[in-house]
Amino acid sequence: MDGVPDGVLRYDGIQVSNQERTQIVVALEDARETITAIEREEFYATLPPNVQQQLDQFLDTSIVTAMQDTLLIIGSLLVMMLLLASFLPNVAQKQVLPVKGVPDVHPEST
Numbered sequence: 702m703d704g705v706p707d708g709v710l711r712y713d714g715i716q717v718s719n720q721e722r723t724q725i726v727v728a729l730e731d732a733r734e735t736i737t738a739i740e741r742e743e744f745y746a747t748l749p750p751n752v753q754q755q756l757d758q759f760l761d762t763s764i765v766t767a768m769q770d771t772l773l774i775i776g777s778l779l780v781m782m783l784l785l786a787s788f789l790p791n792v793a794q795k796q797v798l799p800v801k802g803v804p805d806v807h808p809e810s811t
C-alpha cells in the first residue's frame with residue numbers, strides 16, 4: 702500500500718512500524734469522516750507552507766493515480782470482453798424463403 706500517509710512518512714524520512722502505520726491510517730480515516738469543511742480549512746491554514754505544498758502534491762498525485770487505475774481496470778475489462786466475444790459462435794439467422802404452393806401462415810394475423 703502506498704497512499705498519502707506512506708508518501709508523507711517517506712518524504713519526511715520517518716520510519717514507523719506496521720502497527721504505528723495502521724494507527725496513523727485509522728486516525729486519519731476517522732478524522733476524514735468527522736471533520737467539517739471549515740475545520741479542514743482552519744487546520745490547513747495552520748500548516749507550514751512546505752507542508753501545504755507537500756499535501757497538495759500528494760493529493761494531486763493520488764487523484765491522478767486513482768484515475769489511471771480506474772482507466773486500467775476499464776480497459777482490462779473491455780479487452781477481456783472483446784476476447785470472450787470472439788469465442789461466441791458465428792451463427793447467422795437463416796432466412797426462410799416462401800415456397801410456392803404453401804400458404805404463408807402467420808399466427809398474429811388471425
